Amino acid sequence: MAKQHATHTPATQPKSSTAAAFEAVLPEIAALPEAQIRVVRVDAWKAAKTVIALLPQLKLLRAHIAKELPGFDLDRFDKLDQYTLAFIQAHRLHEETGAGTSPLPHRAAELATLRDQLLLSAKLLVDHGLLEASRIQGCKKAIGYQALLQDVVLLVGVYRKSWAIIENKTPITAAKLDDAAHRATEFMTLIGIRDQHSNGRTAAARTRDKAFTLFIRAYEDARHAVEYLRREQGDAGVIAPSLYKGRVGRRRGVASGARARRSDMNCRGGARGKGAPSRRSPNPAYYQRTRPGGSPSASARWPSTGSARGSGSGVGIRTHHGWARNSACDNRGGRSSIAGRPSTPASGELHC
Secondary structure, X not given: OOOOOOOOOOOOOOOOHHHHHHHHHHHHHHHOOHHHOOOOXXXXXXXXXXXXXXXXXXXXXXXXXXXXXXXXXXXXXXXXXXXXXXXXXXXXXXXXXXXXOOOHHHHHHHHHHHHHXXXXXXXXXXXXXXXXXXXXXXXXXXXXXXXXXXXXXXXXXXXXXXXXXHOOOOOOOHHHHHHHHHHHHHHHHHHHHHHHHHHHHHHHHHHHHHHHHHHHHHHHHHHHHHHHHXXXXXXXXXXXXXXXXXXXXXOOOHHHHXXXXXXXXXXXXXOOOOOOXXXXXXXXXXXXXXXXXXXXXXXXXXXXOOOEEEEOOEEEEEOOOOEEEOOOOOOOOOOOOOOOOOOOOOOOOOOO
């Protein structure tokens, strides 16, 4: 009995996770309006790796986001990992489009050397009256690949048209002319390939920008949600930092701490030196002006209650009843300030 041999079909190569994600979001990439496209201005690999590392922490906050932010787009949030992988694939395709070294610069250098040899010999022929100067006047007047190609084609045509006259009167041979014509044709082909390649690279760059838009939009939505939910803890910058270099949020308490240090320096006389007068120090008699009845005049002082005024190395606080010293400062003039009444040191000045 003949054995039946099972036929095995070759297994198809499984798609990578990035390729599968890219294929899944292609409809969204194609449907993205031009006005919403954001250009990639970050390190693509670094940004993608950062978000992949942050995804576990972000997913732990999903229930909290759904509870506290009812209008939040959870569908976009859930697709953040897919958008990240799709962006990686789009960036990889963009890099592959621009991969490889173009032979154009090397071929252009060779062709330029050949063009100079042809032009130099043609000028000698013009000097001896064997060629008309007008026929080579347009050579080497412009720069660029196209101009180089046109120069070589023009010179080869000039030599061939006058070959019967100049054949034995120039170091240029018929083989050299054939070689120049062949190199010019090959160079023209390379220019055409370069142009097509450039168009393909432009399309790949546009696709990458669209994939990046989906990616960064989903991540920034998540980041803003984290900033709101973790505003009291102050750790939103750790859970979801900015992907743009240099955009680091100011830590809480830095500004208030700096103001407290400046206030402390003012009380100690450290800002201008101990005992040095302040440009903002008002006339002490200003605080002692009273109404005809003898009571402190509110209109003669600062218009708003509860305001503070620096006086040299001390701080005066405006209250409903007048000016009083800050409790953090002491009165070295020998008299203590009474809350609700202006302080009147013996020296006539306010000191700390």
